[in-house]
Amino acid sequence: MSSYRWPLALAVVVALGALLYLLQPILSPFVLGALIAYLGDPLVDRLEDKGVGRTLGVAIVFLLFSAIVAVALVFALPMLLVQLDALIGKIPQIYNWFIGEAVPWLQQRLDLPARKLPPVDWTGQLADNWQSVGRFTAQSLKKITGSGASMLLGLANLALVPVVAFYLMRDWNRLMKKALALFPLAWQETTVELASEADEVVGAFLRGQFLVMCALGVIYATGLWLVGLQLAMLLGVIAGLASIVPYLGFMVGIVASFIAAYAQFQDWTVLLWVGLVFAIGQAVESMLLTPVLVGDRIGLHPVAVIFALMAGGQIAGFVGVVLALPVAAVIMVFLRHAMYHYRSSDLYGGD
Incomplete structure (x- = not known):
């Protein structure tokens, strides 16, 4: 019966995926x-x-x-x-x-x-x-x-x-x-190990990155408010939400804030203060927030994050966007172990 485990597991995964797609609404x-x-x-x-x-x-x-x-x-x-x-x-x-x-x-x-x-x-x-x-x-x-x-x-x-x-x-x-x-008894120990690693990765992203996004939104909104921008809170929220992709929040926020600041003050010197706000936010994120709250446990490249969000939205709309990053993080864990076993096999290192 052990030879039927993998085909049966694959069939269950495919059936669950099809069921989720059909029940998406x-x-x-x-x-x-x-x-x-x-x-x-x-x-x-x-x-x-x-x-x-x-x-x-x-x-x-x-x-x-x-x-x-x-x-x-x-x-x-x-x-x-x-x-x-x-x-x-x-x-x-x-x-x-x-x-x-x-x-x-x-x-x-x-x-x-x-x-x-x-x-x-x-x-x-x-x-x-x-x-x-x-x-x-x-x-x-x-x-x-x-x-x-x-x-x-x-x-x-x-x-x-x-x-x-x-x-x-x-x-x-x-x-x-x-x-x-x-799960079959022979798989349960390995399943616990993989699930624990996947939980660490997903938890680091969902809990850690969420806190990073909120903290950056507060930092940017407060800084822009001190500069005197009328749209400080809106720009801070936009920059914080965009920070789900590394460096995207900084780029989107500073460009939008530059435009809003110049349109409001008509003075180029204000842009220096706006740039200082985002420089401080970026420094706090890279030196404090990300190392403490997220660390290096996610392992998702920024391009992979963008692709996962777009693919999830295309496949299942809002539900797909919510599930995209957790599913991508879990897939990365399994791919990491698969690559380890592949490089340890004769298929990779043999004559």
Whole structure:
């Protein structure tokens, strides 16, 4: 029967992949709930080691996560909407600066033919599309509430996330033991080793990189606020989110901040202060945040991160994006062991 293990395991993996693909439209609350449970399980384990009951520990961690989300929604979200509204209002000013100063300067320095970009009636464009975040939000709510079934389905999916997260967090260790018991006895020891290494890699990324992203967002937003940028929080959030790919947050954030700073102040010296903010953030990330919170355990090249995110989105939409990096990290662990066995084999080193 041992000769049938690998074909059977491969068939199970293919069947699970096909099932996930077919069920993708309904998986969002379960994937998000599992992600929250995975992030919270180490905290619950620590509370349990200190004598707190499992259910009570889950309730404490769950309330902590809920408080963080509530604070973000109450304080950060309105500020982000206001700054996004201000950004939309600055689009005409930024475009006029681009065609009036940036393009002629580039044409002169690069000896390009002097061709002008067409002027755009931004007043009409913005009025026809979304003149403000308030109007855009109202239109979106109107579309959502226009279909009672769609609204109820969205609310049901949203309500399922905390329910799934609570029960998975409470029963996480027991579910992992039951999942391990499904493997053949001859594979269980190796499975535990591979799962532990994969858990270390995925945990380093999901927990460590998430904390790095949040810390960078706070650093950039605070620094740009001290410089005086009106869009400081919005730019900090964008740069922090883009930091999921190494160095991408720095590049996206500093370019966007340069444009916003010059459009607001019309003074080149302000760009020096903006550059200083991002230089400090990059130094803190490379010397403190990444070594302490993430380390070198991920092993994913930045190009692999970009490819995984794009491939996950193409295959399974939002669910694919959420699962892309954990799955890529696990695949890297298995490929690392496969390469080790390959280089130790006669196929690689024999005559």
